[in-house]
Amino acid sequence: MAPDRLPEALIDLYGLAPLPREGGRYRRTWAGPERADGRPEGSAIVMLLTAEPGDFSALHRLPTDEIWHFYRGDPLALFLLPEDGGAPARTVILGPDVLGGQHVQFTVPAGTWMAAEVADGGSWTLFGCTMAPGFTFEDYEHGDAAELAARFPQEAARIAALSRP
Numbered sequence: 001m002a003p004d005r006l007p008e009a010l011i012d013l014y015g016l017a018p019l020p021r022e023g024g025r026y027r028r029t030w031a032g033p034e035r036a037d038g039r040p041e042g043s044a045i046v047m048l049l050t051a052e053p054g055d056f057s058a059l060h061r062l063p064t065d066e067i068w069h070f071y072r073g074d075p076l077a078l079f080l081l082p083e084d085g086g087a088p089a090r091t092v093i094l095g096p097d098v099l100g101g102q103h104v105q106f107t108v109p110a111g112t113w114m115a116a117e118v119a120d121g122g123s124w125t126l127f128g129c130t131m132a133p134g135f136t137f138e139d140y141e142h143g144d145a146a147e148l149a150a151r152f153p154q155e156a157a158r159i160a161a162l163s164r165p
Contacts, residue, residue: 007050007073007124014046021142021164022058024049031134043134049076049117050124057116058164059143066108067130070094074122075102079162081113081152089155093119094127113143115162 010016016025025048032041049055051074061083068078075095082089095102108114118125129135145163149156 004123007048007126010048010072010126014048016046016048019047019057020137022060022140023055023164024057028135029128032132035133039136040134042130042132044128044130045135046071046126046128048073048124048126051118051122055118056162057114059113059115059145059148059159059162061111061113061141061143062108062131062135062139064110064131064133064139066114066135068094068106068108068116069128069130070096070102070104071126071128073118073125075119076125076127077117077119078106078108079115079117079158080108081148081155081159083111083113089152089158094125095119113148115143117162 011025014027016027019026026045028043028045030044035041070076075093078092078094080090092106093102094106098104143163145160149159152159
């Protein structure tokens, strides 16, 4: 298979569908037993982003830790804004070059604003996210670009680029 056809083949293989509001294509691959509060004990997704304009995971946060896993393709840039605003923003690169500082797995702490895009020079990334307790759409808090830019003015351009209305 031609390398430029691989993303489409992965979309077909995994049955990936557009992820509402956040962006990218995803599919839930596992959800644990339901807890008393209605949430699953844990959950996992597989997700694909491309370098096409507008294809990114928009700024959002969750009330529990989320573990990101790199699987295949080009490195993924994971942009992080701490909830307390006391620490600076940072970008973590998920990718295969672990000896060069990339991560194959990275835990985003609960309450951290996060967004992701294919790293500069790349064309696509296949990755996954795992949470315990599991994800529900009620947990998802979509970032407001103006509000976040006011709190992190030095990151205003990146916030605007990684936000959706």
